[in-house]
Amino acid sequence: MTTGVIIARFQSPYLHEGHKNLIERVQEKHATLVIVLGISPVSGSRRNPYDYFTRERMIKKEYPNLVILPLCDHPSDESWSSQLDQLLSNTFPHGSFVLYGSRDSFINYYHGTIDTIELLDSSPANGTDIRKELSERVSESPDFRAGIVYAYYNQYTKVYPTVDIAVFKNDKTEILLGKKANSNKWRLVGGYVDPEDASYEVAAKRELQEECGNIEVSAFIYEMSHRVDDWRYRKELDKIITTVYSCDYISGIPKAQDDIVDLNWLSIEQLPDLIMEDKITGEHLPIFEKLIEKYLLVHD
Numbered sequence: 001m002t003t004g005v006i007i008a009r010f011q012s013p014y015l016h017e018g019h020k021n022l023i024e025r026v027q028e029k030h031a032t033l034v035i036v037l038g039i040s041p042v043s044g045s046r047r048n049p050y051d052y053f054t055r056e057r058m059i060k061k062e063y064p065n066l067v068i069l070p071l072c073d074h075p076s077d078e079s080w081s082s083q084l085d086q087l088l089s090n091t092f093p094h095g096s097f098v099l100y101g102s103r104d105s106f107i108n109y110y111h112g113t114i115d116t117i118e119l120l121d122s123s124p125a126n127g128t129d130i131r132k133e134l135s136e137r138v139s140e141s142p143d144f145r146a147g148i149v150y151a152y153y154n155q156y157t158k159v160y161p162t163v164d165i166a167v168f169k170n171d172k173t174e175i176l177l178g179k180k181a182n183s184n185k186w187r188l189v190g191g192y193v194d195p196e197d198a199s200y201e202v203a204a205k206r207e208l209q210e211e212c213g214n215i216e217v218s219a220f221i222y223e224m225s226h227r228v229d230d231w232r233y234r235k236e237l238d239k240i241i242t243t244v245y246s247c248d249y250i251s252g253i254p255k256a257q258d259d260i261v262d263l264n265w266l267s268i269e270q271l272p273d274l275i276m277e278d279k280i281t282g283e284h285l286p287i288f289e290k291l292i293e294k295y296l297l298v299h300d
Helices: 017-027 052-062 077-091 127-135 142-153 200-212 268-276 282-299
Strands: 002-008 033-039 067-072 096-101 115-118 159-169 174-180 189-192 221-228 239-251 260-267
Touching: 002 017, 002 077, 017 033, 033 052, 033 077, 052 067, 067 077, 159 200, 159 282, 174 189, 174 200, 174 268, 189 200, 200 239, 200 260, 221 282, 239 282, 260 268, 268 282
Parallel strands: 002 033, 002 096, 033 067, 096 115, 159 239
Antiparallel strands: 159 174, 159 189, 174 260, 221 239
16 A cells, blocks of 8 residues: 655644645545655754754644654755655555655655655645744743743854954054944954855955945955854853954045944054053954964064
8 A cells, every 4th residue: 555755844833724735635545644854954943943853743733643754854865865765665664655745845856766746735824924924923921932942952052253354554563443332442343244245255344344434455364263252152152253354454544333433543562552451352352462473573
């Protein structure tokens, strides 16, 4: 007897009408129904917020007799297809199967040996719209608050990438430093890397322009990277790692903007005294020490 197999993600907080329609249509054709749930390598994202066990329990609550199996995503369609075929043959050693999919399904990516059938979904409901709607809704229930804790605890710990830029002039004897509104200490200009940035160098160029205006500088030179001792993350598992670049000033008038309220050219020779006087932001101390070692000693 042929087993019906639905390949899907079910990344929704509940089974919507499209899900139920798909399951019940396949159940009409087969005595045994298997659902293979795709497992994303990214733990907890907007596209894949629910882990395997959460989705399995959701489906089992309404369809307790279904067989539900996990299958990890793979960058190779051929390898993924082979793993799917192997998963089914291992679970049902002498079984035969038909694979079912619906809107935006796996079928175009499947290169295995099992027959596939696409079932058109007449339901307007879809997981993307449901997730978007729920993202704007706050509930007072304890389950809602517990769900937030569960989601954060089941994410991978993260590194937030930033860039810092040392702009030099006059044969690297002067450096451009800034201050933020909430601090009277000098710092390098820079900020967080955006997902839209094509590279750290692109991020550095964008941050420099956002905080210093339209100044022209030479090509960026990599100086160092290090984990930042940012006070906001000292008690968190997530951390910041910055990549530091240097460049030479060519032209233009630096203008403090964005979250920088003051910009000034300072002599490299001033930096040791500024550190001693606690006038350099603590997060940037390792960077300044490295720059002093590299550039101040060159001129001594």
